[in-house]
Amino acid sequence: MSVLTIQGLRVAVGDREVVRGLDLTMRSGEVHVIMGPNGSGKSTLAHALAGHPGYHITGGTAEIDGVSLLDLSPTDRVRRGLFLALQQPIEVPGVRLADVLRAAGVESEGLDARIRAEAERVGLRPDLLSRFMNVDLSGGERKRAEVVQFALLRPAFALFDEVDSGLDVDALGAVARRLAASTQEWGCGVLVITHFSRLLHDLTPTVIHVVRAGQVVTTGGPELAAVLERGGYEPFGVPTSDA
């Protein structure tokens, strides 16, 4: 059993502070959902946790089992247990997935077969993954390629930034089921950022967090998704002060 603890996290992009005192705690096997309007700091949170060079942490902590992630290199953050699936996966010409996974320390024996099997689980043509990373892949294919990476790296916690955008209904269901299965297979703690409750048909959330202006303004159970669907974010108000 592991625990991911984020406390009072503040993140700036350039001079602008976008995440302004965010708290969140999740345990192995849980599914947490972050919902919030555009510009509320969701993607900034994701990138900052993964150590993207364009995002600067200006305060707060993020730990797995008491080990600070923020002092670690991007490599060590994922090795320590926090993986980010990007909203817009990056093209890396000349570099193939299997070589990346091997370099990341994934067991080499039978790797190609496991990549194929994971691709099939999310309805992705396996041969697309022998291309250079994300090169000549559609948006939806890239999203599913991220899920394949996730499944082979088997992190303790994983953050999915709008994994559902660009996916058709069938792919969406397959991805949601893959994420749900990971909570059983290796007790993964799954944190998804989404605008749509559709993803949650096949992925039952433990907790939903509503984020506005860089803070969690409400936390509740799965029923929150339906409330948001009907009434939008406005009724939840904006944070009254910086946390």
Next chain:
Amino acid sequence: MVPFSESARDFVRAQPDAAGRLVALERFGAVGLPTASEEVWRYAPLDAFDLDRYALATAPATDLTTSLADALASVAATTIRLSDGFVLDSGRPVPGVDVSWLPAPTGPDLDPYLSDAFSLLNAAVTPGVTTITVRAGVEVPEPLVIACGASATASFPRVHVVLEPGARAVVIEAYEGGHESLVDVVGEYDIGAGSALTLVAYQRLDHSAWHIARTTARLDRDAHLNHAVVGLGARYDRSRNDAVMLGSGAENVLRTTFFGSGDQVHDFRTRQYHVAARTRSTLLSKGAVADAARSVYTGLIEIEHGARRTDARQTNHNLLLSPQAHADSVPNLEIRENDVVCAHASSVGPLDEIQLWYLESRGVERREAQRLMIRGFFLEMLDALPPAVAELLTADVDAALGALEVAR
């Protein structure tokens, strides 16, 4: 040791085609070796170059077979083994393909080289022209390999590939060995109407070698040339690659990739020469220099009057992996026709930080991510080759890049 010029004269006099060779040798004497004060040679460490330090190869060395040559042979239709430019093994017969051994060029065939010292020297003292002809309409899917080994001498390999109309072939030239050598190569490629050649020049000579190569491709109507030039070895690696679009609809894609470390210099020169209308050429040069290595890219797009609707492009990306490394990029345009599209782009800098971060965020250590990305330049080039060949050249690139250290 006998001075090079003397041994060259003796060698030429002993050849059956001595008369033509002497013309080239005399012309070489008149032109003289270049000096670093000439613009096109300003990046060559010519001060440290002494032709008389080299013995002229007058016979093949016999022990030049390498594991790379053997590996290529295992996936090739045929493998011609050259040793210091001499044919050791002319390979096995391939239906529709003729391999022959012709005398050096003379008369008007010398004209393009009259001011180029190293090409003149090649014409004078090459052991002969290794000629591959793929007959009209013949398709050879497996590569035709020319494995060129070099010993500690001055050697002058010369290659001529002819694709008759409608032929398709893959030709791989691999250059290896050559500790303390000069390897002066001339290649000519005649690509007939509607034919398609995939050509790879893979150079991984010893880091003490001087490698001077000049290639000229002549493309007839609707001919295609997909040309890859890989530079891994040599102290000074100079590669001039010209493509002449003589027939309408001809298309040339040239990719050059290099990696330099220590005090290596990779000096790439290209000329995309459009004579006929509706012709296309694309040049992509991508390489990296570490330590105190340097790279030079000088590319000319030349479009003749009347070559309407030509589309010619150049892209050059240079990676600097240490503060002492240096890269120069010099694109040039000479356009004598209005109805054309031309574009060029170049960049010099470090590896893309966001791509690096992406690989790191998948669990790859930063240094390993850098190595994967640099290796990626080569893999991108090799991607167009038959998979078995791409795989073994990838393994060879890995071996060459094994010790890659990237300064922070």
